[in-house]
Amino acid sequence: MSTDASHEVRLAADNAAGRAPRNTEDTGQQPGHKYGMRRKGLSERNRPLWMLIPGGALMIIIIVLPLLLGIYMSVLNLDQYTLRKWISAPLIGAENFVEAVTASPLLHAVWLSVSYSLLAMVVTLPLGIAAAVATQNAFKGRAVIRSIFLIPYVLPSFVVATVWRTMLQPGGIVDEALGTVGIHVGLWLNGPQTFWTLVLVQIWASWPFIYLLALSGLQSVDHEVHEASALDGALWWNKLRYVVFPYLKGPLALAFLIGMLHHINNFTLPFVLFGVPAPADVEVLPILTYVTSFQSFRFGLSAAMAFISLVLIAIPLFVYLRAVKLDDAETPGGKK
Amino acid sequence: MSATTATRRSAPTLEVDRPGSHRQHEVLRLLPTPLLIFVLVFLGALVLIPVLYIFLASVNSDIGVANGEFWPSTVTFENYSKIWTSVGLATGLTNSVLVAGATAVVSAALSISTAFVLVRYTFRGRLTILRGLLALQSVPGTLMVLPVFVLFSSAATYLGIQVIGTQWGLFVTYLTFAMPFSTWVMVTYLRGLPKELEEAARIDGASNLGVLFRIILPLSWPGIVVSGIFAFLLGWNDVLFASVMTRPESQTAAVALQIFGASQEGGAIPFYGQMMAAALVCAAPVVILYLIFQRYLVGGLTAGGVK
Numbered sequence: 126m127s128t129d130a131s132h133e134v135r136l137a138a139d140n141a142a143g144r145a146p147r148n149t150e151d152t153g154q155q156p157g158h159k160y161g162m163r164r165k166g167l168s169e170r171n172r173p174l175w176m177l178i179p180g181g182a183l184m185i186i187i188i189v190l191p192l193l194l195g196i197y198m199s200v201l202n203l204d205q206y207t208l209r210k211w212i213s214a215p216l217i218g219a220e221n222f223v224e225a226v227t228a229s230p231l232l233h234a235v236w237l238s239v240s241y242s243l244l245a246m247v248v249t250l251p252l253g254i255a256a257a258v259a260t261q262n263a264f265k266g267r268a269v270i271r272s273i274f275l276i277p278y279v280l281p282s283f284v285v286a287t288v289w290r291t292m293l294q295p296g297g298i299v300d301e302a303l304g305t306v307g308i309h310v311g312l313w314l315n316g317p318q319t320f321w322t323l324v325l326v327q328i329w330a331s332w333p334f335i336y337l338l339a340l341s342g343l344q345s346v347d348h349e350v351h352e353a354s355a356l357d358g359a360l361w362w363n364k365l366r367y368v369v370f371p372y373l374k375g376p377l378a379l380a381f382l383i384g385m386l387h388h389i390n391n392f393t394l395p396f397v398l399f400g401v402p403a404p405a406d407v408e409v410l411p412i413l414t415y416v417t418s419f420q421s422f423r424f425g426l427s428a429a430m431a432f433i434s435l436v437l438i439a440i441p442l443f444v445y446l447r448a449v450k451l452d453d454a455e456t457p458g459g460k461k
Numbered sequence: 462m463s464a465t466t467a468t469r470r471s472a473p474t475l476e477v478d479r480p481g482s483h484r485q486h487e488v489l490r491l492l493p494t495p496l497l498i499f500v501l502v503f504l505g506a507l508v509l510i511p512v513l514y515i516f517l518a519s520v521n522s523d524i525g526v527a528n529g530e531f532w533p534s535t536v537t538f539e540n541y542s543k544i545w546t547s548v549g550l551a552t553g554l555t556n557s558v559l560v561a562g563a564t565a566v567v568s569a570a571l572s573i574s575t576a577f578v579l580v581r582y583t584f585r586g587r588l589t590i591l592r593g594l595l596a597l598q599s600v601p602g603t604l605m606v607l608p609v610f611v612l613f614s615s616a617a618t619y620l621g622i623q624v625i626g627t628q629w630g631l632f633v634t635y636l637t638f639a640m641p642f643s644t645w646v647m648v649t650y651l652r653g654l655p656k657e658l659e660e661a662a663r664i665d666g667a668s669n670l671g672v673l674f675r676i677i678l679p680l681s682w683p684g685i686v687v688s689g690i691f692a693f694l695l696g697w698n699d700v701l702f703a704s705v706m707t708r709p710e711s712q713t714a715a716v717a718l719q720i721f722g723a724s725q726e727g728g729a730i731p732f733y734g735q736m737m738a739a740a741l742v743c744a745a746p747v748v749i750l751y752l753i754f755q756r757y758l759v760g761g762l763t764a765g766g767v768k
Contacts, residue, residue: 301529
């Protein structure tokens with residue numbers, strides 16, 4: 126994208142809205158460089174830091190405070206009787222954690238969550254890449270196809286889950302369709318196959334996200350690269366494999382991390398798809414934590430489970446935060 | 462795009478090479494045509510068949526849906542008049558629009574001022590805040606729902622403020638959870654704005670607020686729309702908090718539909734038609750918003766990577 130357009134406000138505004146700033150070089154950085162010195166002097170005095178207060182206060186009261194409260198609750202013996210006066214609930218130390226790890230389905234839930242997230246990711250990656258590669262070059266109706274491809278991602282999760290729940294009923298449309306080609310799968314929404322149902326519906330709902338990020342990667346392929354490989358007479362597969370795919374590495378690594386976080390955190394899809402109590406094979410972490418709180422009323426235990434799942438999520442999150450460029454190079458805040 | 466410049470550069474070796482020409486098309490080609498068509502048809506069908514099915518099932522009879530009909534044998538639009546009371550969509554949609562709408566407006570307003578400070582000024586802890594914004598986007602709702610619930614019920618017990626069961630509780634919760642992402646969207650957006658105008662305004666004596674309202678705000682509508690829509694969707698799509706913190710009269714459409722679906726278990730044939738009609742009605746505002754603002758939203762989706 127052109128950087129010398131910074132005087133043309135509209136162009137810059139359009140660029141900013143349409144780009145994917147996280148994974149490529151940010152456009153804003155070059156013009157800023159020359160003004161770095163001047164801006165610094167200006168910004169040192171008279172900074173309206175008070176503008177951070179409303180948002181900051183909200184986040185502290187509704188996110189940080191409950192987060193600490195949750196950690197505290199994980200060492201309390203908290204049930205429906207003691208919840209009202211949780212401040213005076215008995216402290217039981219690590220007992221909740223011990224119970225969560227040894228005497229609850231938590232480890233099973235961790236295993237389910239991780240394997241389901243990975244499986245869904247492994248299938249959505251090629252689907253998303255194929256879609257991006259197929260819609261990269263202009264053809265008639267491409268805009269419509271691009272809009273259609275994003276529909277599953279745009280639909281609310283509770284709608285997706287409700288629809289698939291209906292389609293996967295015994296004797297429903299999916300069974301009927303598969304029956305005509307002689308495939309009989311059995312129960313989708315109950316029993317041991319539910320795990321695969323969850324994976325399938327998650328794939329349907331989330332491949333467009335990979336598609337989006339792959340598309341942003343493809344757009345960074347220089348035209349010269351196309352020319353060069355055309356001159357070399359590269360076969361389409363070799364061109365994709367050795368010329369185009371390397372451009373996708375960055376965006377797809379990002380998509381992988383964010384996608385994994387999404388899948389592991391996804392509560393709505395399994396909750397609406399299977400209801401509670403969920404079949405044992407789809408009792409993923411969010412469902413287990415929720416059920417322990419609001420069905421079995423073991424609030425302390427649930428808080429301990431939540432804490433453990435936070436530790437689990439911290440792994441991809443940490444990698445993600447390390448990978449993301451927080452700042453433009455020009456910003457003087459970088460000196461820290 | 463860069464196509465024209467590249468064409469010019471390679472002109473000596475190739476004769477007719479305009480964008481859109483056959484030869485140009487060959488150069489950019491990534492897939493052989495049959496494979497291209499296969500991918501498009503396969504993925505298009507994968508998406509469109511279920512979407513078409515939602516509509517077809519919503520005008521079908523419940524028995525028809527239960528028997529696995531794709532094309533309805535009898536067509537009726539009755540379901541669309543029943544869902545307002547049976548599913549409770551009249552109340553649900555009102556609450557959803559109120560809560561999600563308020564969330565969108567307030568979060569857009571808060572996030573532009575927060576982002577303005579984060580982008581244009583330097584201060585200690587700035588990077589920590591930016592990193593925190595990203596980290597908070599990934600905090601799972603299931604981790605937060607219990608402590609937030611306890612916090613709100615304590616507000617009732619100790620301060621006498623009734624939050625649980627009202628739309629206010631949901632609004633404050635959604636607003637807070639929308640803030641990290643909305644702010645991040647605005648941060649990436651404001652970075653793209655040229656600083657020259659702002660500096661000119663400052664030389665003319667504009668204050669911080671003057672710059673924000675006179676210069677930044679009028680230029681930022683695309684960013685504001687994106688961050689507002691994402692905040693709206695967060696409220697519209699949430700089931701977790703709404704299922705714990707609402708009463709029937711303050712229920713959102715998402716919870717109304719989820720409860721209606723879950724209550725159909727066992728017994729007679731479930732009201733599939735009504736479920737699908739309600740699902741379609743709940744999805745419609747989201748899809749319409751997306752179609753209108755598609756250009757901006759796609760950039761925003763990849764920017765924050767969070768739904």
